[in-house]
Amino acid sequence: MDGGAVPRARSGQGGKGDMEYRIEKDSMGEVRVPADKLYGAQSQRSIDNFKIGLEKMPEEIIRAFAILKKASAIANNKLGVLDDTRAKAITQACDEILEGKHEGNFGLAVWQTGSGTQSNMNLNEVIANRANQILGDGETKVHPNNHVNKSQSSNDTFPTAMHIAAVLQVEDLLLPSLREFKKTLEAKSSQYKDLVKTGRTHLQDATPLTLGQEISGWVRMLERSEEMLTSSIEYLKDLGLGGTAVGTGLNAAEGYDVEVAAQIGALTGKKFKTAVNKFHSLTSKDEVVFVHGAMKALAADLLKIVNDIRWLASGPRCGIGELIIPANEPGSSIMPGKVNPTQCEAVSMVVAQVLGNDVTVGFAASQGNFELNVYMPVMIYNFLQSGRLLADAMKSFNDHCAAGLEADEEKVTHFVQNSLMNVTALNPYIGYDKSAEIAKKAHNDGSTLKEAALALGYLSAEEFDRYMDLKAMCAPKTVKVK
Numbered sequence: 001m002d003g004g005a006v007p008r009a010r011s012g013q014g015g016k017g018d019m020e021y022r023i024e025k026d027s028m029g030e031v032r033v034p035a036d037k038l039y040g041a042q043s044q045r046s047i048d049n050f051k052i053g054l055e056k057m058p059e060e061i062i063r064a065f066a067i068l069k070k071a072s073a074i075a076n077n078k079l080g081v082l083d084d085t086r087a088k089a090i091t092q093a094c095d096e097i098l099e100g101k102h103e104g105n106f107g108l109a110v111w112q113t114g115s116g117t118q119s120n121m122n123l124n125e126v127i128a129n130r131a132n133q134i135l136g137d138g139e140t141k142v143h144p145n146n147h148v149n150k151s152q153s154s155n156d157t158f159p160t161a162m163h164i165a166a167v168l169q170v171e172d173l174l175l176p177s178l179r180e181f182k183k184t185l186e187a188k189s190s191q192y193k194d195l196v197k198t199g200r201t202h203l204q205d206a207t208p209l210t211l212g213q214e215i216s217g218w219v220r221m222l223e224r225s226e227e228m229l230t231s232s233i234e235y236l237k238d239l240g241l242g243g244t245a246v247g248t249g250l251n252a253a254e255g256y257d258v259e260v261a262a263q264i265g266a267l268t269g270k271k272f273k274t275a276v277n278k279f280h281s282l283t284s285k286d287e288v289v290f291v292h293g294a295m296k297a298l299a300a301d302l303l304k305i306v307n308d309i310r311w312l313a314s315g316p317r318c319g320i321g322e323l324i325i326p327a328n329e330p331g332s333s334i335m336p337g338k339v340n341p342t343q344c345e346a347v348s349m350v351v352a353q354v355l356g357n358d359v360t361v362g363f364a365a366s367q368g369n370f371e372l373n374v375y376m377p378v379m380i381y382n383f384l385q386s387g388r389l390l391a392d393a394m395k396s397f398n399d400h401c402a403a404g405l406e407a408d409e410e411k412v413t414h415f416v417q418n419s420l421m422n423v424t425a426l427n428p429y430i431g432y433d434k435s436a437e438i439a440k441k442a443h444n445d446g447s448t449l450k451e452a453a454l455a456l457g458y459l460s461a462e463e464f465d466r467y468m469d470l471k472a473m474c475a476p477k478t479v480k481v482k
Contacts, residue, residue, distance in 0.1 A: 019034060019035075020034070020035040020036070021033060021034060021035055022034075022035045024040045024041040024044065025041060026040070026041035026042055026045075028041075028045075031044045031045060032044070037104070037105055038102055038105045038125070038126040038129045038130050039105050039106075039122055039125045039126050039129070040121075040125035040128075040129060040144065041125075042118060042121040042122070042125060043105075043108065043118065043121060043122040043125050043126075045118075046108050046109070046112055046118035046121075046122070047107070047108065047109075050108070050109045050111055050112045050118075051109070052109050052111035053109060053110070053111055055109065055110040055111070055381060056106075056107050056108065056109060056110065057106060057107075057108050057109075057110060057119050057122075057377065057381075058165070058380070058381060058384045058385075059106075060165040060168065060169055060384050061119065061161050061162070061165050061380060061384070062097070062106045062123070063097075063098060063165070063168075064160075064161040064162075064164035064165040064168070065119070065120070065123040065157070065161045066094045066097040066098050066123065066127075067094070067098070067164055067264060067267050067268060068157060068160055068161055068164065068241065068260075068264065069090065069094050069123055069124075069127055069148055070090070070091050070094035070095070070098075070263075070267060071260050071263035071264040071266075071267055072148075072150065072151060072152060072241075072260055072263075073086075073087045073090040073091050073094070073148075074087065074091065074263045075151070075253075075256055075259040075260040075262075075263050076150050076151055076253060076256070078259060079253040079254075079255060079256060079259060080253075081150065081151070081253045082147065082150055083140075085135070085140050086131070086140065086142050086147050089131035089132075089134045089135050089142055090127055090128075090131050090142060090147065090148055092131070092134055093126075093127045093128075093130035093131045093134065094127060096130065097123075097126070097127070102126060102130065105122075105126045106119075106122060106123075106126070108122050110377045110378060110381045111377070111378075112377060113374075113377075114367075114373070114374030114375050114376060114377065115154050115155055115158060115372060115373075115374055115376060116154060116157075116158030116161075116376050116377050117154035117158075119158065119377070120149070120152075120154040120157050120158055121144065121149075121154070123148075124144035124145065124148040124149045125144045127142075127144070127148045128142045128143060128144040128147065128148050129144075131147075131148075151242070151244070151251065151252040151253050151256045151260075152241065152244065152252070153243075153244040153245045153251075155243070155244065155245050155246070155282050155371075155372050156240045156241050156242065156243040156244055156245075156247075156278065156281070156282060157241065158376050158377075159240045159281055159282060159285075159373075159376065160239045160240055160241040160264075161380075162288065162376060162379070162380045162383075163236045163237070163238070163239055163240075163272075163287070163288075164239075164264065164268065164272070165380065165384060166233075166236050166288065166291060166380070166383060166384070166387070167233055167236050167237060167268075167270055167272075168268065168270070169384060169387045169388070169391075170229055170233050170236075170291065170387060171233060171270070173387065173388070173391045174229065174295070174387045174390055174391045175226065175229060175230070176391075177390075177391040177392075177394045177395045177398075178222055178225065178226055178229075178298070178391075178394055179226065180394075180395065180398055181222060181394045181395075181397065181398040181402065182219055182222040182223065182226070184398050184402045184403055185215055185218050185219045185222065185402060186219050188212075188215050188402070188405060189212045189213075189215040189216045189218075189219055190212065191212070192210065192211035192212040192215065192407055193210055193212030193213075194210060194212070194471075195210055195211045195212065195407060195409060195412060196208050196209070196210055196211075196412075196413075196416055196470045196471055196473075196474060197209065197210065197211050197214070197322060197412045197415065197416050198415045198416040198419040198421070199214075199421075205419045205420065205421045206421050207421050207422070207424045207425075207473060208416050208419070208421075208422065208470050208473050208474055209474050210474050211322075211407055211412065213474060214308075218301075218304075218305045218308070221301035221304070221305065222298075222301070224301075225294065225297055225298040225301055228294040228297060228298075229291070229294045229295070229298065232290050232291045232293075232294045233291055235287040235290060235291070236287050236288070236291055237270060237271055237272050237273060238272075238273060238274070238275040238276070238281065238287070239257075239260075239261045239264065239272055239273065239274055239275055239281070240275050240278050240281025240282055241257060241260050241261065241264075241274070242256050242257025242258075242260060242261075242274060242278060243257070243275075243278025243279070243281055243282050245371075246279070246282065246371040246372070247277075247278040247279035247280075247281070247282050247283075247371060248278075249278065257274040257278070258274050260274075261273050261274040279371065282371060282372055282373070283368035283369075283370070283371055283372055283373050284365075284368055284373070285364070285365035285368065285373050285376070285379060286365065288361065288365060288379060288380070288383060289361055289362055289365045291383075292357070292358055292361045292362075292382075292383050292386060293358070295354060295358075295383075295386050295387060295390060296354060296355060296358045296386075298390060299350070299351040299354040299355060299386075299390060300351070300355075302347055302350075302351055302390070302393070302394070303347070303348060303351040306341075306343070306344040306347045306348060306397065307344070307348070309323060309325065309341070309344055309401070309405070310341040310344040310345075313325045313341055316339075320415075321408055321411050322407060322408055322411055322412045322415065323405060323406070323407060323408065324405070324406045324407070324408055325339070325341055325343075325344075325401055325404070325405060326400065326401060326404035326405075327339040328342060328343070328400055328401075329342065341401075343396060343397045343400050343401035344397075344401070346393060346396065346397070347393045347394075347396075347397050350389045350390065350392075350393040353385070353386070353389060354386045354389060354390060357382035357383070357385060357386045358386070360378060360379070360382045361379050361382050361383055363375075364376070364378055364379040364382075365379060416470060417470075418448075420439045420442055420443055420449065421439075422449060422468060422470065422473070423435045423436075423438050423439040423442075423449050424473075425467055425468055425469070425472075425473050426438065426453070426459070426464075426467055426468070428479035429459075429463075429467055429479065430458050430459065434456075434458050437456060437458075438452045438453045438456060438458065439452075441455065441456065449464075449468070450464050450465075450468070
């Protein structure tokens with residue numbers, strides 16, 4: 001940070017006043033930086049050179065970098081390559097970032113260098129300048145490259161920040177939201193465990209099951225997604241930090257990789273460890289693809305669940321109408337009294353976004369040319385967006401739809417009692433062909449299955465009533481037929 005006079009210049013924001021600037025220097029020369037910002041020349045060059053889109057580096061990455069830089073300072077200090085004074089100032093600056101005290105200093109575009117170098121330097125500069133403020137006017141100075149970035153390269157810090165951010169989001173945001181939604185559906189499954197309804201396959205009537213059984217399938221989807229996320233996230237706990245530029249560890253202190261992973265683990269409460277092969281860590285992003293694949297699987301299941309609910313709640317008079325969803329807001333600007341499945345639709349749109357993000361993540365991961373992947377910012381931007389959207393969508397759907405979901409038991413019972421597919425229960429007693437004949441006659445005549453069976457003479461009334469036990473049809477049953 002330059003200590004001379006602060007020049008004044010137009011802000012460049014349509015003549016809305018003046019802004020004070022200071023002059024910062026890097027290896028390419030002088031750069032004018034807003035005086036109230038802690039970042040330096042390289043951050044400003046990125047701001048000036050990449051005016052692309054509105055997407056900024058996610059807050060989760062900034063926090064992950066702050067954790068990483070704090071852990072690095074502690075590790076370097078323990079290894080004897082960073083003095084106590086600088087280490088303390090750096091860690092304090094990192095703590096302030098984690099506390100949200102310097103939020104206006106990290107507005108770099110996602111669309112920057114594919115290694116994330118500029119975001120790494122953004123953190124280095126902010127931390128160094130803040131550390132120097134903490135140290136005051138003494139002789140000891142903190143340099144963004146020499147001290148904050150010590151034993152590191154952008155090529156190993158950005159992949160590490162990606163892993164930290166992804167693990168924290170999945171374990172602390174996404175999985176808790178999933179578990180809460182699963183708990184709600186478990187309660188609904190138990191509530192309706194004895195309510196027999198008609199099944200549906202191919203959008204056509206099928207044999208009966210209970211509403212509780214139907215919902216239990218949704219519960220199991222969430223259980224399986226939880227298992228896949230929990231197992232896959234372990235791969236992201238391998239950290240490439242210590243590989244530096246190409247994976248060799250050049251300029252990193254011996255033992256730094258192990259120590260810094262331990263420190264990151266201590267700061268986050270997660271079981272991070274150093275990757276066994278840093279050449280893989282820097283260029284391959286297969287672990288990110290794998291975890292996002294688990295999120296895609298969750299998204300696919302969520303779409304199935306909300307679409308089932310949307311179909312079952314269709315109506316209220318001209319649809320299926322077996323479920324009643326909460327009425328949260330008016331459904332139409334022109335049709336009075338209309339209630340739409342808005343939460344279902346919101347989740348559906350989230351799923352569409354996540355599926356699109358998965359394409360981006362997969363393609364970006366394939367661009368690991370030689371020793372480095374150069375699509376990392378867009379990859380983690382999409383990954384974190386997916387995780388955030390899924391977590392928020394499940395919470396919203398849980399709170400505003402699933403928790404208040406109820407069955408229209410009268411309609412459910414009416415449908416199941418009039419379903420022609422109940423005839424399937426007769427197969428073990430009279431055979432498939434006769435059962436099919438009964439169903440066909442009932443359909444053509446507009447009669448009940450019982451009326452058709454009696455008219456054809458295949459069963460007595462007593463036999464029909466004994467065999468046509470709807471509740472018994474919801475579980476396996478061994479029938480011995482002569």
